[in-house]
Amino acid sequence: MILVQILRIIGNAPKLxxxxxxxxxxxxxxxxxxxxxxEKLLEHLFVGEVLRYLWCQELAGAEFLRPEVDNGGYxxxxxxxxxxxxxxxxxxxxxxxxxSQKVHMRLAEKPSGCVVWIMFEALGPFLWYGGxxxxxxxxxxxxxxxxxxxxxxxxxxxxxxxxxxxxxxxxEEMASISQLVEKLFGPVQAPNVAL
Numbered sequence: 001m002i003l004v005q006i007l008r009i010i011g012n013a014p015k016l017x018x019x020x021x022x023x024x025x026x027x028x029x030x031x032x033x034x035x036x037x038x039e040k041l042l043e044h045l046f047v048g049e050v051l052r053y054l055w056c057q058e059l060a061g062a063e064f065l066r067p068e069v070d071n072g073g074y075x076x077x078x079x080x081x082x083x084x085x086x087x088x089x090x091x092x093x094x095x096x097x098x099x100s101q102k103v104h105m106r107l108a109e110k111p112s113g114c115v116v117w118i119m120f121e122a123l124g125p126f127l128w129y130g131g132x133x134x135x136x137x138x139x140x141x142x143x144x145x146x147x148x149x150x151x152x153x154x155x156x157x158x159x160x161x162x163x164x165x166x167x168x169x170x171x172e173e174m175a176s177i178s179q180l181v182e183k184l185f186g187p188v189q190a191p192n193v194a195l
Contacts, residue, residue, distance in 0.1 A: 042091050043075065045123055046116070049186075052176045056081070057188050058095040066194055073104030074113065080185045081131045086110035087184075090117040090127075098168070102146040103129075113137035116180065126180045128169035135185045140164045 047064050054062050065077040074086040090101045098194060107113040114130025115136060131138055143164035147157040174180040 023033055039091050042118055042120060043089055044121070045126060046089065046118060047076070048175045049123060050078070050181060053181055054188065059188055071106070072105030072110075074110065078184065080188070081145075084112060085130075085183045086113045086186050088115045088161070089115070090115060090155045092117065094119050094121045100165045100167045102160075103143075103166050104161050105140065105141055105164060108140055111177060114184070115166070115171070117168075124174075124176065126174040126177075128174050128180065128183050129166060129171045130183065133184065136146065 048194075051062060051064075054060070059080065062080045064079065067074065067077070072086070073088060075089045076087045078085045078087055087101060088105060088107055092098045101115065101117060103115055108116070112131070112134050114128065117127035119125050119127065119128075129138070141164070143166055146160045146163035146165050148160060149157070152159045172183075174183060
């Protein structure tokens, strides 16, 4: 219940009119002003929910690792049994107008890269772009090349040759953490343990 309350606080702008619109603007601006904080919070909540789900399935061997430097195209390395996933996390609050995400080409070099786009109000649904467990990220080389968000002093937004833009329509919706875990690792089952 606390998780849902936290996500409602960071995800919902009040539906108010008149002078209360100022409050709405402040809530919306916190999404941009505190986006790094929000994304880290959602990353922690995501890891916690995956671990909780696996625990309820009597699986306690998952590992989550973070890179020291953000240049490999992924935010987390997640392993369970013999499956290792390099995961790029993206986030959008429900109702956001975001129609695509930028994905680094290096993610495709990993043995089982994928993108998890977290739509949040109550941590989900999730949008998925990736291959089967153990398979590489589907080829993204043909997607449009991303551009920097800030223009140069000449007003030109330079291309980012190693980053591609993947449209929302290319992602598959996962309604629950259990569906997402199955996409990450395949069907999960508790190990047979002799008592």
